Amino acid sequence: MSSKIKEYTRQINQYIDDIKLVKQPQELYLPVDYCLSNGGKRVRPLMALLACDMFDGNISDVIGPAVGMEIFHNFTLMHDDIMDQAPLRRGKPSVYKKWNANTAILSGDVMFAMAIQHIAMCPEKHLKTILDLFNKTVIEVCEGQQFDMTFESLDKVTEEEYINMIRLKTAVLPAACLKTGAIIAGASSHEAKQLYRFGESVGIAFQIMDDWLDIFGDEESFGKKTGGDIIANKKTWLYIKAFEMADETQLRDLRNAFTNRIYNPEEKISIVKNVYLKLKLDQLALKKMEEFNKKAYGHLNKIELPEEKKKDLKTLAEKLIDRKI
Amino acid sequence: MSSKIKEYTRQINQYIDDIKLVKQPQELYLPVDYCLSNGGKRVRPLMALLACDMFDGNISDVIGPAVGMEIFHNFTLMHDDIMDQAPLRRGKPSVYKKWNANTAILSGDVMFAMAIQHIAMCPEKHLKTILDLFNKTVIEVCEGQQFDMTFESLDKVTEEEYINMIRLKTAVLPAACLKTGAIIAGASSHEAKQLYRFGESVGIAFQIMDDWLDIFGDEESFGKKTGGDIIANKKTWLYIKAFEMADETQLRDLRNAFTNRIYNPEEKISIVKNVYLKLKLDQLALKKMEEFNKKAYGHLNKIELPEEKKKDLKTLAEKLIDRKI
Numbered sequence: 001m002s003s004k005i006k007e008y009t010r011q012i013n014q015y016i017d018d019i020k021l022v023k024q025p026q027e028l029y030l031p032v033d034y035c036l037s038n039g040g041k042r043v044r045p046l047m048a049l050l051a052c053d054m055f056d057g058n059i060s061d062v063i064g065p066a067v068g069m070e071i072f073h074n075f076t077l078m079h080d081d082i083m084d085q086a087p088l089r090r091g092k093p094s095v096y097k098k099w100n101a102n103t104a105i106l107s108g109d110v111m112f113a114m115a116i117q118h119i120a121m122c123p124e125k126h127l128k129t130i131l132d133l134f135n136k137t138v139i140e141v142c143e144g145q146q147f148d149m150t151f152e153s154l155d156k157v158t159e160e161e162y163i164n165m166i167r168l169k170t171a172v173l174p175a176a177c178l179k180t181g182a183i184i185a186g187a188s189s190h191e192a193k194q195l196y197r198f199g200e201s202v203g204i205a206f207q208i209m210d211d212w213l214d215i216f217g218d219e220e221s222f223g224k225k226t227g228g229d230i231i232a233n234k235k236t237w238l239y240i241k242a243f244e245m246a247d248e249t250q251l252r253d254l255r256n257a258f259t260n261r262i263y264n265p266e267e268k269i270s271i272v273k274n275v276y277l278k279l280k281l282d283q284l285a286l287k288k289m290e291e292f293n294k295k296a297y298g299h300l301n302k303i304e305l306p307e308e309k310k311k312d313l314k315t316l317a318e319k320l321i322d323r324k325i
Numbered sequence: 326m327s328s329k330i331k332e333y334t335r336q337i338n339q340y341i342d343d344i345k346l347v348k349q350p351q352e353l354y355l356p357v358d359y360c361l362s363n364g365g366k367r368v369r370p371l372m373a374l375l376a377c378d379m380f381d382g383n384i385s386d387v388i389g390p391a392v393g394m395e396i397f398h399n400f401t402l403m404h405d406d407i408m409d410q411a412p413l414r415r416g417k418p419s420v421y422k423k424w425n426a427n428t429a430i431l432s433g434d435v436m437f438a439m440a441i442q443h444i445a446m447c448p449e450k451h452l453k454t455i456l457d458l459f460n461k462t463v464i465e466v467c468e469g470q471q472f473d474m475t476f477e478s479l480d481k482v483t484e485e486e487y488i489n490m491i492r493l494k495t496a497v498l499p500a501a502c503l504k505t506g507a508i509i510a511g512a513s514s515h516e517a518k519q520l521y522r523f524g525e526s527v528g529i530a531f532q533i534m535d536d537w538l539d540i541f542g543d544e545e546s547f548g549k550k551t552g553g554d555i556i557a558n559k560k561t562w563l564y565i566k567a568f569e570m571a572d573e574t575q576l577r578d579l580r581n582a583f584t585n586r587i588y589n590p591e592e593k594i595s596i597v598k599n600v601y602l603k604l605k606l607d608q609l610a611l612k613k614m615e616e617f618n619k620k621a622y623g624h625l626n627k628i629e630l631p632e633e634k635k636k637d638l639k640t641l642a643e644k645l646i647d648r649k650i
Contacts, residue, residue, distance in 0.1 A: 082430060083427045113464045116441060
């Protein structure tokens with residue numbers, strides 16, 4: 001891995017470790033400490049630092065807001081886990097499961113405020129711009145989470161609606177991190193915008209890859225059992241496209257598998273996977289992913305900087321898609 | 326009522342009515358609209374406007390952040406109602422009851438972001454100061470709510486701990502509103518601080534009055550049945566002082582009433598109220614309230630402005646304590 005990626009990750013981890021998290025009342029702050037100490041890849045703040053570095057900015061100017069974005073991201077996980085009733089997060093009990101929903105609500109809320117405290121550490125001349133970008137992003141992430149929940153009970157979701165949902169839920173935050181780093185480093189608004197769009201497309205590609213891996217991934221290297229999305233009837237890109245493209249027999253198979261409780265999990269996965277393969281959705285998903293990847297690099301190419309300057313960000317994006325980080 | 330209080334309230338209501346609340350996804354925004362359209366007295370933003378007016382500031386500079394504080398306040402109510410399982414808010418079903426907990430979590434989160442969007446409308450030269458004050462306040466309000474929940478399961482809470490809890494949960498937000506108005510109007514840091522302390526003490530006095538009214542208030546003018554706090558075993562100022570001051574017989578009565586389920590609600594209220602009256606807690610609470618009121622006006626007096634300038638704020642504070650607003 002590039003030495004810059006390593007070094008910046010070390011700095012981010014150090015910065016987060018140095019935040020004094022456990023104060024009174026402990027009932028409020030222990031879950032915050034538990035959540036933030038549980039690591040994660042911390043790629044969002046890393047993106048902000050790499051973007052800042054790309055435009056020769058001061059890392060010390062951007063690390064506060066970058067960590068603010070990471071705290072915000074962890075806050076969304078804490079609240080999402082209540083809404084999704086997710087018992088595990090990064091292999092450990094989620095805050096909602098380890099404590100209770102009330103704790104996860106309130107400790108989440110205080111994390112949101114802590115996130116803005118760190119956003120506010122940005123150099124004052126950029127504060128208004130960065131804060132506006134952050135607020136817009138937060139609102140979009142909430143909208144994405146709501147669309148995701150709403151889609152669960154809808155009969156039909158279009159591909160376009162799905163892409164927009166994952167854009168909001170997953171892609172705008174890394175995009176905002178990149179833009180934040182660029183703005184603080186003094187990039188032009190054209191450059192900052194291109195970097196935002198790069199992040200947005202990489203984020204969408206990442207999520208389509210996530211859908212693909214959940215079904216076609218190698219269980220060993222992926223680190224979890226495949227087929228979880230099928231079991232949960234999740235409206236992924238594959239699910240949506242399958243219903244769009246299926247012929248009558250395939251449609252019957254899909255409907256049967258997703259609504260009929262007579263199948264055990266393995267049977268259900270097998271029926272659905274079979275339809276996906278017949279429709280070549282394994283290949284089509286990778287193609288779609290590649291489309292967004294290409295779009296992403298198109299935006300990066302519009303930034304007039306030597307390739308050398310873009311190297312680390314490219315490495316990071318590739319590693320993310322290939323799940324090598 | 327003073328014409329300024331009326332006029333500024335009208336402006337605040339108009340401003341909030343003009344915010345376009347219902348967007349897509351509607352599942353996210355309808356509860357926000359429901360919550361904000363449900364009114365409330367909106368005294369917090371009014372305080373910011375009056376403080377700004379006191380120092381001859383531009384109302385148009387402060388109304389955005391003032392409304393931000395009101396949106397934040399409504400966000401806390403939406404989340405508190407989940408935590409407290411409160412079915413009603415301002416006489417109508419709470420969001421958590423009308424929809425569900427997930428909706429109240431996520432629509433609350435988006436309101437938090439909308440609150441900061443309005444805070445960010447403050448004149449740029451004051452943004453860092455106002456944002457830092459806001460973040461500090463949000464964190465304190467969360468701490469207050471946590472202390473309140475923690476106290477429920479504690480055997481003993483001291484008067485000092487209780488006052489600190491209500492300071493955090495109730496008083497720091499109006500205090501921050503006043504300080505925000507003062508800062509934006511260009512008041513000195515000494516003046517802004519005194520106004521903050523004025524608000525803090527008024528807030529504490531207000532809450533002690535609230536505890537008093539719940540038991541000794543006139544049901545008709547108070548608008549709700551008295552004794553609710555006793556039924557809920559709430560650790561109010563009266564409860565805490567009663568356990569501190571009671572002799573052995575009174576202690577037995579209190580313990581019996583609060584832990585024994587053989588009493589019906591009326592009996593329970595009657596036993597506890599009887600002990601409170603024997604200990605003269607009705608008078609002592611009013612004395613304590615008056616103490617904070619006096620402290621508040623002490624701070625207001627330290628601001629060197631003609632009495633005329635302080636008139637509206639005083640009127641508002643008096644009306645708040647007397648529940649005339």
